[in-house]
Amino acid sequence: MSKDIENKKEQPKKKVEEDQKQENQKQENQKKPFSKPDLKDLKKPKGVNWLYLSIFLFLGFMLFQNTNPKKNVHDISLSKFESLLENKEIDSIIIFDQKRLATAFLNRQAAEKTEHQDAWNGGLFGAKTKNPYYVFRYGDLQLFQQNLDTAKSSEQLLAYRLEASSDWVMILSNILPFVLFIGIWIYIMRRMSGGSGGGGMGGQIFNIGKSKAKLFDQDQESKISFKDVAGLEGAKEEMEEIVDFLKNPDKYTALGGKTPKGALLVGPPGTGKTLMAKAVAGEAEVPFYSLSGSDFVEMFVGVGASRVRDLFKQAKQKAPSIIFIDEIDAIGRARGKNAMTGGNDERENTLNQLLTEMDGFGTDTAVIVIAATNRADILDKALLRAGRFDRQIYVDLPDKNERKEIFDVHIKPLKLAKDIDIEFLAKQTPGFSGADIANVCNEAALVAARKEKKAVYHQDFLDAVDRIIGGLEKKNKIVTPLERKTIAYHEAGHATVSWMIEHAAPLVKVTIVPRGRSLGAAWYLPEERMIVKTNQMLDEMCATLGGRAAEKVIFNEISTGALNDLEKVTKSARAMVTIYGLNAEIGNITYYDSANQEYGFTKPYSEDTAKLIDDEISKIIEKQYKRAIDILENNKEKLTILAEQLLKKEVIFQDDLEKIFGKRPHEITLTEEEVNNKDKEES
Numbered sequence: 245m246s247k248d249i250e251n252k253k254e255q256p257k258k259k260v261e262e263d264q265k266q267e268n269q270k271q272e273n274q275k276k277p278f279s280k281p282d283l284k285d286l287k288k289p290k291g292v293n294w295l296y297l298s299i300f301l302f303l304g305f306m307l308f309q310n311t312n313p314k315k316n317v318h319d320i321s322l323s324k325f326e327s328l329l330e331n332k333e334i335d336s337i338i339i340f341d342q343k344r345l346a347t348a349f350l351n352r353q354a355a356e357k358t359e360h361q362d363a364w365n366g367g368l369f370g371a372k373t374k375n376p377y378y379v380f381r382y383g384d385l386q387l388f389q390q391n392l393d394t395a396k397s398s399e400q401l402l403a404y405r406l407e408a409s410s411d412w413v414m415i416l417s418n419i420l421p422f423v424l425f426i427g428i429w430i431y432i433m434r435r436m437s438g439g440s441g442g443g444g445m446g447g448q449i450f451n452i453g454k455s456k457a458k459l460f461d462q463d464q465e466s467k468i469s470f471k472d473v474a475g476l477e478g479a480k481e482e483m484e485e486i487v488d489f490l491k492n493p494d495k496y497t498a499l500g501g502k503t504p505k506g507a508l509l510v511g512p513p514g515t516g517k518t519l520m521a522k523a524v525a526g527e528a529e530v531p532f533y534s535l536s537g538s539d540f541v542e543m544f545v546g547v548g549a550s551r552v553r554d555l556f557k558q559a560k561q562k563a564p565s566i567i568f569i570d571e572i573d574a575i576g577r578a579r580g581k582n583a584m585t586g587g588n589d590e591r592e593n594t595l596n597q598l599l600t601e602m603d604g605f606g607t608d609t610a611v612i613v614i615a616a617t618n619r620a621d622i623l624d625k626a627l628l629r630a631g632r633f634d635r636q637i638y639v640d641l642p643d644k645n646e647r648k649e650i651f652d653v654h655i656k657p658l659k660l661a662k663d664i665d666i667e668f669l670a671k672q673t674p675g676f677s678g679a680d681i682a683n684v685c686n687e688a689a690l691v692a693a694r695k696e697k698k699a700v701y702h703q704d705f706l707d708a709v710d711r712i713i714g715g716l717e718k719k720n721k722i723v724t725p726l727e728r729k730t731i732a733y734h735e736a737g738h739a740t741v742s743w744m745i746e747h748a749a750p751l752v753k754v755t756i757v758p759r760g761r762s763l764g765a766a767w768y769l770p771e772e773r774m775i776v777k778t779n780q781m782l783d784e785m786c787a788t789l790g791g792r793a794a795e796k797v798i799f800n801e802i803s804t805g806a807l808n809d810l811e812k813v814t815k816s817a818r819a820m821v822t823i824y825g826l827n828a829e830i831g832n833i834t835y836y837d838s839a840n841q842e843y844g845f846t847k848p849y850s851e852d853t854a855k856l857i858d859d860e861i862s863k864i865i866e867k868q869y870k871r872a873i874d875i876l877e878n879n880k881e882k883l884t885i886l887a888e889q890l891l892k893k894e895v896i897f898q899d900d901l902e903k904i905f906g907k908r909p910h911e912i913t914l915t916e917e918e919v920n921n922k923d924k925e926e927s
Contacts, residue, residue, distance in 0.1 A: 318362075318363065318365075318377060318378050318379045319378075319379055319380070320378045320379070320380045321380060322380055322381065322382060322383070324378075324380070325346075325348055325378065325380045328348065328350075328354070328378070329348075329395050329400055329401065330400065331354075332351075332399075332400050333350055333351060333353070333354035333360075334348050334349070334350065334351065334354075334400070334401055335349045335350060335351035335352075335402055336348075336349050336401070336402055336403045336404060336405075337349070337392065337401065337403075337404035337405075338404070338405055339382075339385070339388070339389075339404060339405070339406045341385055341406060344381050344382055344383070344385070345379060345380075345381060345382075346379070346380060346381075346382055346388075347377050347378070347379050348377060348378045348379075348380065349375050349376070349377045350363060350375075350376045350377065350378075351402075354376075355376045360376060363376035363377060363378060364376045389406075392404050467526065468519070468522040468523050468525070468526045469523055469526045469527055470483075470484060470523045470527055472519075472523065472653065473516060473519055473520060473523050474646070474649035474650040474652065474653045474678070475516070475642040475645075475646030475647070475649050475650055475678065476515075476516055476520065476639060476642070476646070477646075478637075479509070479516075479520060479637045479638075479639050480520070482507065482635060482637045483507070483520055483523070483524055483637070484527075486504060486507060486524070486612060486614075487524060487527045487528045489503065489504070490528055490529075490530050490564050490566070490610075490612070491528075491529065493564070493610070503564075503610050503612065504612060504634045504635060505602060505603060505612065505613065505631060505632055505633070505634055506602060506612060506613035506614065506615065506632055506633040506634060506635075507612070507613075507614050507615075507633065507634070507635040507636075507637055508572075508614075508615050508616075508617070508620070508628070508633040508635070508636045508637065509521070509614070509615065509616040509617075509637050509639055510616075510617060510618070510620040510636055510637065510638050510639065511618060511638055511639030511640055511641075512618055512640075512641060512677060513618050513677070513679070514677035514678060514679030514680060515639045515640065515641060515642070515677050515678060515679075516639060516677075516678045516679075517570075517616035517617075517618075517639050518570055518616060519678070520639070521534070521568045521570070521614055521616060524566065524568070524614065525566070525568070528566055530562075530564050530565050530566060531559070531562040531565040531566070532565070532566045532568065533555060533558070533559055533565065533566070533567045533568065534568045534570070535555070535568070535569060535570070536569070536570045536571050536574070537569055537570065537571045537572045537573065537574030537575045537576070538571065538574045539551070540552060540574075540575050540594045541574065541575065541590060541591060541594065547590075548575065548590055548591070548593060548594030548597070549593050549594050549596070549597035551594075552594060552597040552598050552601055553597060553601070555567065556601040556611065559611045560609045560611055563609045563610045563611055564610035564611070564612075565610070565611055565612075566611075566612050566613075566614060567611060567612070567613045567614070568613075568614045568615070568616075569613065569614075569615045569616075570615075570616050571616065571617060572615040572616065572617050572623070572627075573617045573618075573619040573620075573622055573623060574591075575591050575594045575595050575598065576595055576598075576615075576617070576623045576624055576627050577591060577595075577622050577623065577624065578622060578623065578624045578625070579592050579595065579624055595624060595627070598627070599624075599626055599627060599632065602631075602632045603631045603632045613632075613633070615633065620636070641675060641676075641677055642676075642677070642678065642681075643772060644670050644671060644674075644772060645670070647669075647670040647673055647676060647681060648666055648667060648669075648670040650678050650681045650682075651666045651669055651670060651681060651685070652666065654681060654682045654685040654686075655685055658685060658688070658689055658700050659698070659699045659700060660699060660700050661699040661700060661701040661702070663701055663702045664700075664701075664702050664705070665702055668702075669684075669702075669705055669709075671769055672706070672709055672752070672769065673709060674770050674772060680712065683712060684705065684708050684709055684712060685705075685708075687708035687711055687712060688700050688704040688705045688707070688708040689704075690708075691704045691707050691708055691711070692704045710759070710767070713767075714759035714762060714765050715759050715761065715762070716759065717757055717758070717759050718757075718758040718759065721758040723758065723763070727763075728756065728891065729887075729891065730795060730799065730803060730805065731756045731763045731764040731805065732756050732764075732887045732888075732890040732891045733794045733795060733798045733799070733883070733887045734764065734791040734792070734794055734795055734803075734805055734806070735754045735755070735756055735764045735765070735766055735791065735890060736754070736794060736883055736886040736887040736890055737790040737791045737792075737793055737794025737795070737797075737872075737876060737883065738754070738766045738787060738788070738790045738791045738794075739751050739754050739766055739790075739886060739896075739901060740790060740794070740875070740876060740879055740882065740883050740886060740905075741786060741787045741789075741790030741793070741872050741875050741876065742766075742768065742787040742790065743901055743905050743908055744875050744879065744905070744908075744909060745783045745786060745787060745875070745910075746779075746783060746909075746910040747777075747779055747780040747783035747784065748768075748783050748784060748786070748787040749768035749769060749770040749771065749784070749787075750768065750769050750898070750908070751766060751767070751768055751769075751898055751901060752767040752768060752769050752897070752898060753766075753767050753895060753896065753897045753898070754766045754767075754890060754895070754896050755894060755895045755896075756890050756891070756894055756895075757894050757895065762808070763805065778820070778826050781816060781820060781826070782864075782868060784816070785812075785813045785816055785817065785864070785865070785868045786868040786871050786872050786875075787872075788809045788812050788813050789806075789809060789813060789865075789868055789869045789872045790872045790875075790876070791805070791806055791809055792806040792809060792810075792869070792872075793869060793872035793873045793875075793876055794876055794883060796873060797873060797876045797877060797880060797883075798880075798883075798884075798887075813865055813868070814861065814865065817861045817864040817865050818857075818861055820864065821857050821860050821861055821864070822834070822835045822836065822857060823835070823836040827860050827864075829856060829860050830853075830856065830857065830860060835848045835849060879905075882904050882905055885904055886900075886901070886904055889904075
């Protein structure tokens with residue numbers, strides 16, 4: 245009784261001690277820092293690549309087959325087996341009834357004999373087998389079993405058994421090459437059909453005819469809107485009307501209007517055709533399918549037409565919708581122009597299907613097609629007709645005001661200094677497209693960063709323009725003193741003649757620093773004209789020939805440095821004679837074919853006219869060359885002063901020319917009365 249009482253007293257005491265130990269352990273664990281598991285050790289499970297697994301198994305099987313150079317040593321004849329059986333050297337037999345084969349295993353006494361050493365071969369990679377054996381073919385199964393029963397009763401054989409043969413090695417060797425071939429074929433087809441692209445189920449061979457168009461809808465909103473498209477006011481109005489039609493169709497259909505079938509954006513590269521389409525995708529709030537013309541073309545016959553059908557099928561299911569095909573000239577080239585392929589050309593089949601889908605039977609759904617190209621002259625006439633592309637929107641190079649708007653868009657992300665003059669930059673970049681202006685802004689930021697500046701200054705933009713137009717400066721280029729002097733007088737000749745004649749573009753700066761392929765350059769600020777008169781073209785030709793004329797006046801010899809100048813004036817003179825009808829001898833005739841389809845390889849004029857054209861071109865150029873020489877002869881001293889300053893400073897600006905030549909002769913300040921009289925005369 246007393247022991248029970250003592251045990252009961254000890255139990256609470258032990259419990260208290262255990263609780264105290266657990267509490268102490270818990271406090272120690274809390275003091276220890278928590279260590280996160282190393283993420284490098286956590287590997288994601290990888291799927292099985294059945295192609296590589298098949299190749300591995302096939303190679304392993306072939307290696308297994310070829311590791312034993314004596315793979316037929318186990319084959320013996322039936323008579324050899326009977327002699328082994330008679331000598332009591334067989335332990336047991338397995339009979340395979342399907343192929344009339346049997347495997348005989350040797351007993352221990354026979355296995356130790358040297359004549360049976362080959363029976364041990366045949367293990368994996370040449371290793372010894374656990375039980376030596378022989379393989380032989382028997383005849384009639386029933387007779388063979390009777391012989392074995394007799395041998396078993398006479399204790400020549402311990403046991404035998406009969407089992408159905410499945411010979412998995414033989415089956416695998418027959419089937420595996422076909423499985424491997426099919427796997428390789430499927431792998432190649434998937435690679436050829438664009439991997440995971442191609443629409444549908446991962447771009448596999450069965451989906452190669454599916455459309456590759458990328459879909460933009462409300463779940464995948466485009467962040468570009470019409471506010472991001474600077475300039476292009478006319479084209480923007482046309483596209484905004486199409487977007488408004490999709491948003492408010494009742495506004496137009498109430499008056500009997502119909503949905504426009506398509507709009508074709510045409511213009512030089514970099515003018516913003518694709519950007520306009522992106523803005524439509526961001527503003528339309530309808531499904532927008534975007535793809536390139538080359539996405540239809542495949543090496544398989546009929547794939548392009550199939551993709552066109554699938555594209556329009558998807559668009560009709562989500563109508564109203566928009567399809568945008570960039571670079572449509574890849575499939576829209578005029579049919580029948582290529583004599584090698586004829587009507588069986590895959591592009592022509594694709595174009596035929598596109599024509600049918602755009603305006604054929606059953607095309608009354610609200611699917612608008614927008615396309616872009618810079619090669620509208622080669623497109624098929626059936627594609628351009630009304631009912632397919634109802635509107636052709638010309639996206640031209642921006643003018644001065646539009647370039648200013650484009651600069652305003654692209655300089656927003658830049659850290660600008662206070663001396664930026666966007667108006668001057670817009671004047672300084674005539675002929676630049678929107679993409680060129682974006683490149684100028686980016687190049688200006690790179691120039692400023694290269695010079696370790698904290699902001700982008702106006703001079704950085706001017707350097708970027710020079711870099712894009714002329715190329716990279718090459719101050720370390722080896723130029724002899726005589727060559728340097730010739731270059732200086734050549735560029736001074738350009739500057740002098742352009743300063744002295746009326747319609748030449750005003751000079752901005754002249755440099756003799758080699759840049760790109762040129763050894764010197766002169767930058768002008770050309771006036772943007774909608775039409776050009778004959779005197780204006782002649783004055784520009786005279787200024788262009790001023791460089792060669794200066795070499796003739798100063799050195800009494802000419803060099804090869806005027807190649808680019810001669811190319812310009814020859815092109816301009818030929819245009820005056822053959823295109824614009826500005827020559828009195830040729831008359832009001834043009835030999836220009838704007839569609840590039842009429843003349844082909846034949847000249848539209850006779851040999852006599854060709855000789856007359858050549859003579860007139862030569863007369864125009866030589867007359868302006870003599871005019872440039874006369875101007876430089878009359879201003880030879882000032883030309884020399886300008887060239888010497890160029891040799892000294894390497895770069896001179898418009899202010900330096902004013903100090904030498906004074907104000908331009910034709911920049912005469914008119915009084916208010918003279919201006920009014922001039923306006924009356926012009927009106």
